[in-house]
Every structure is written in C-alpha cells, then in structure tokens.
Amino acid sequence: MPQALTSRFLFGPGPSNCYPEVTAALAHPVIGHLDPVFIERLDNTCEGLRTVWGTQNARTLPLSVTGSGGMEAAFVNTVDDGDVAVIAVNGLFGERMCEVARRCGATVVRVDHEWGTPIDVERVLTAHPRPKVIAAVHAETSTGVLSDVASLGQNKGDALLIVDAVTSIGGLELLADDWGIDVGYAGTQKCLGVPPGLSPFTMSGEAFERRIKDPRSWYLDVGLLGGYVGAASGSGRTYHHTPPVTMIAGLEAGLQRILAEGLDAVQARHRAAGAALQAGIQEMGLELFAAEGHRLPSLTTVKVPDGVDSAAVRRHLLEHFSIEIGSGAGKYTSSVWRIGMMGPNANAASVTLVLGALKEAIS
Ligand code: PLP
Secondary structure (H helix, E strand, O other): HHHOOOOOOOOOOOOOOOOOOHHHHHHHOOOOOOOOHHHHHHHHHHHHHHHHHHOOOOOEEEEEOOOHHHHHHHOOOOOOOOOEEEEEEEHHHHHHHHHHHHHHEEEEEEEEEOOOOOHHHHHOOOOOOOOEEEEEEEEEOOOOEEOHHHHHHHHOOOOOOEEOOOOOOOOOOOOHHHHOOEHHHEOOHHHHOOOOEEEEEEEHHHHHHOOOOOOOOOOOOHHHHHOOOOOOOOOOOOOOOOOOOHHHHHHHHHHHHHHHOOHHHHHHHHHHHHHHHHHHHHOOOOEOOOOOOOOOOEEEEEEOOOOOOHHHHHHHHHHHHOOOOOOOOOHHOOEEEEEOOOOOHHHHHHHHHHHHHHHHHHH
16 A cells, blocks of 8 residues: 555554544645734644643744754753753653753753653752753653652742653643743644644743843744744744744644643543553553553553563554554663553544454464
C-alpha cells in the first residue's frame, strides 16, 4: 500500500492519531498569514491554549517548532551565562533539558532520580540556595511517570519554574497559574490529537519582565514573538515569521474539538483509558514499569517479560494489526514497551484492541 494511504493505530508515545476535525482542517486551502480569517484563527488558538494550559497569560501561543523547540525557547529566554538552573531529571526529557540549558550558558544543577520514579520535590527545592530557574517534566514520556510540579511552584521562592507539559496538555489536569508555572512548553502530537509540528507555549508576565533581553536565539525570542500574536502591549501585531497556517488550522480544530467535549470530560476519558489499560496489562500477568501511584494515564510503560523479543512483538503488532506501540527509552529500549492512550485514542475500544493484539503477539 502506498505510504500516503497507510493508516495506523498510533498507540505509541506519540504522535497519536488525530481528531477527525483536525484532519479535515488540515485540508483547508492555505490562506495568507495576514488574512483576517487567519488572524482570527490564531487568536482563537491562543485563547484555546490558555484554557488547556489553565492560564490567563497574554503570552500564550503556538510556537512554530516541535516540543524540543519549545524547550529551547523556555531556556534561551530565561537563562544566560552563569545563571543557575536546577533541573529535575527522572527520564530522557529531563536529561534533554540539562543539555539545552547548558548550551544556553546556564550552570546546571542536575537532580537525578531513578527512572520510573517521580521527582522528589524536597531534593529539587534544596539543590541550590538561589537558582534563577527550576525545571521539571510534568509527564515523563520516557518512563510513564507523573510528577508533582504544583508543589515545586508553590515553594519555588524567587526562582522561575519551567515545566514540560508535552504529554499532559489537553489530556491531564494542568493548571499553570494555580501551580505557579512561569514558563511552560508542550507539543501538539500527544493528548491534543494534532500532528507534530507546533509547541504550545506560555510565559507569565513576571517571567517576561525577568527574561533575557537579547537572547541568543532570534527566532525564539519571546520579546519579538509577543508582537506576532498581538500580545506586545500597545504595539499591535507585527510580522515576525510566516506562521505554519495549515498547522495552526489543525490546532485550532483540535482545541475546538476538546473544548466542545469539555476539558474535564476529555481528562476523565484519558484517566479511564489509562486505568483500564493498566488493569488489563496486569491481568495478563505483565508488570508495569512506572511507580504505583505516579503512573500517567496517557502513557503506560510495561516491562517486557523475560524471554520475549520486544522488537519482534512490536513488529507483529504493526504487521498484523497496524498498531504502533513504542520501545522503551535509553537503557530500557528493549526491556520496556510504551503504550499511549492519547487524544481520540483515549477510549475503551482502543484499550480492548491493544490488549487483545498484545496478548496474541506475545503468545
Ligand atoms: N518532552 C517530552 C516529555 C516529550 O515526550 C517529547 C517528545 O516526545 C519532547 C519533550 C520533545 O518533543 P518533540 O519530539 O516534539 O520535539
């Protein structure tokens, strides 16, 4: 079958399948980025993003980059040479934050945790007396673990809190303002049910005031990007770069779809699918990798049973069922599977399908 016509059940760590409204929006004709229709679309998108971020921040926008680009934007605008960045590491994406912060000139104080466990808030908060930023991953996609970033935000002192919400936004509770998140970045390809390619980003007014004024990145300079979405006070909307108008149409449609269903209902759907999947996996006699009580509904990590060829099972699922699941990350590449229930896939039918197929593939 030609690649363009191949459809898959995307039950891996992302991208997930898209909401049908998103796929339809992606087929709309391309329009100019100064067209009033597009300006309204961008405004709607920023407003929808405020809702899923749980924020009133004026500077809430879709950056024209993937989640890693959002990570770069978060650090390049907040740290400069010698600024201390305390970074909680409990998986691959915490590690990536350290590398990005280092390249921005920060002195990185890395607080390591065993993979599969949540961050230890006390250890992170006491790692340095006066950090400029504290950073953590809310939902670690590499391990399937949810961490308590709200407690970091409530006790962060003068530090700015940076949070990675790539695998939580749109599917899990996320309250940026109440939790004290100063800078947040995410991705579209997980619980939002939109293709990869944009990074929903938010920055508080205080973080904006304390930002690096002439950051090393021109493209990701929030001082310039605020004008692009009309958030720069008094200056109106200014050209910065040509936005990916089609992707933004898709994101607008995804947000509208989620808000029409109701954010609470969508989150409940993710919780129910995650719980059913995790119960079913354990009923099959398999073990979960992430620590109990801290498991993500959106991404379940499963220990590959002894004697089972992890890659062969994934291949079987793809060839016989058109189902994609993920391998593990880092040193767990062949000993863990990662199964996502995100966006439109977070439902009982997906759970039944993936459990039945997995049972066949490992037998
Ligand atoms: N952070 C987390 C938690 C992720 O899961 C991912 C991607 O899976 C990223 C950051 C990087 O996002 P992207 O691959 O879109 O650049």
